[in-house]
Amino acid sequence: MPKIIPGRMYQLCRQPVEGYFFKKYGTATPRIIIEDRDCVLWEGRTWHEMLGNPAAIQFGVRAMTEQTILYLCNDEAWYGKIQGLGELVFRDELEETTQ
Secondary structure, three states, X not given: OOOOOOOOEEEEOXXXXXXXXXXXXXXXXXXXXXXXXXXXXXXXXXXXXXXXXXXXXXXXXXXXXXXXHHHOXXXXXXXXXXXXXXXXXXXXXXXXXXX
């Protein structure tokens, strides 16, 4: 995948058909407007260090529930908005969209 560009819209991919995003947004592959890497937005801290942040908590639970635990420490986490709600996603969950 090419470089992720903050401010750009991406489509989520490789999601379980009836997983977290489907249950929350009605589609397994919603579009997300990326704001930036977790460590950029939170001044050098990663989502692991944001214990009181709702998006970070949901991200950790989602990763473990959907059996993506191998990525917990090994992949870039990006923060963005889906339908106005903050979400963290792994870099390899994103694909470019034309709209």
